[in-house]
Amino acid sequence: MLEVKNLMKRFRLDNKTIKENKKKSKEMLDRREQGHWFNAVVDVSFSCESGEVLGLLGPNGAGKTTSLRMLSTALQPTSGQIVINGDDVVADPLAMRKRIGFLSGTTSLYHRLTVRENVQYFGRLHGMNEDLLETEIKKVFDLLDIHSFADKKADSLSTGMKQRANIARTVIHQPEVIVLDEPTTGLDVISAKTILDFIESYKGSDVPVVFSTHHLHEVEKLCDRVVLINEGTTQFNGTLDDFRRVSGTGNLYDVFVKLVDEKEVA
Ligand SMILES: Nc1ncnc2c1ncn2[C@@H]1O[C@H](COP(=O)(O)OP(=O)(O)OP(=O)(O)O)[C@@H](O)[C@H]1O
Structure with missing residues (x-):
């Protein structure tokens, strides 16, 4: 089982960006920018049981890749916890890296x-x-x-x-956990289908699979769980059926747009 709790990642901005940001009005700045810092991931939490497939969704720049890089030990979180089958990834990244396929x-x-x-x-x-x-x-x-x-x-x-x-x-x-960042991006239909069938083969196994995608039909076809990240924060975390229920139509496209719009006006 994979558990991710209150993950956060803060990057120090380079001097050029800091200088440019000073000229921008508050409305033009990303809400995650704070002086010399950019909070790419603010608060991301979810879990994925063995044999489940979890789809990670979110608009461009939401923090999906940054989150997945932390899960895979490629990046050290600023704070938060990642646990695989009871063992803490952040405490011993080198040992845990062997147990993850990224x-x-x-x-x-x-x-x-x-x-x-x-x-x-x-x-x-x-x-x-x-x-x-x-x-x-x-x-x-x-x-x-x-x-x-x-x-x-x-x-x-x-x-x-x-x-x-x-x-x-x-x-x-x-590996005990598989993490795939946009595995089908840029691929033709047949190659993409082969990869989706491959992911599906882990269903019911003892391996949780987390993958990020912009293709909602992949989520519809494959996922047991859905997590939507927006502006670095988990905005939805639940089953595919619960995700469908967010909009009256049950259409995943409508759900995605509704959740992202809600955040923008918040
Ligand atoms: N090293 C870094 N320094 C500063 N900002 C960064 C750094 N790495 C990522 N970011 C910023 O963090 C935000 C989240 O990036 P990330 O790549 O995680 O988004 P994403 O959800 O994967 O987007 P996409 O769907 O476009 O791939 C972006 O605004 C990005 O510019």
Whole structure:
């Protein structure tokens, strides 16, 4: 189980931004800007049980990537708690990193290695023995439909193939939690579907999956839980059915717009 409690991240603004901000009126400034500081994530809390898929939504700049980077130990929170199966991520990020599979927008492959060699490399880095590694490669390549290009060099792959290989690399070590930042952005329908089916394969397993997306149909198809972040704060945290009920129509697009508009006038 993954638990996130009152997560906060404050960045120090660079001098140029501070200078520019001084010229702006209060209305022009993001409400999260405070002098020399920008509170990218103000207060984010949610939990995701094993075998659940949680969709993280929010407008551009809401704080999704910053939150996911904290979950994956890539960024240290300013304050707050992240707990995986009872263990504190913030207290021991190095040890906990091994237990998390994180796909970010910058996850990539060694271009001159084949997909198989890349995934083997990352598996060995995680200390997997060769038998387990081969078993897992077969399983993950089946699920992500990678076999047909497994022995091609990474730099010869299409965007969709690369992303599937990136995901294979991310999950090869059997992490306890999977965190995917916009896994289907920029992909064609078939590659995106393969990735969504892959995420779905974790349902009912002992692994919670958290992914961020701007595609509401993905949330509709896959998610047990939905979290909507706006201006760095959790604005909705509940089941997909509860999320639907926020608007009278039950349409996720209407719910998203209603929640974001409410915040803007608040
Ligand atoms: N290192 C940093 N220094 C200052 N501000 C930052 C830094 N990193 C992120 N931000 C700001 O924090 C806010 C949240 O960014 P983040 O990337 O988490 O948003 P997001 O919800 O993932 O957006 P998108 O949907 O556009 O990817 C943005 O306004 C961004 O400019």
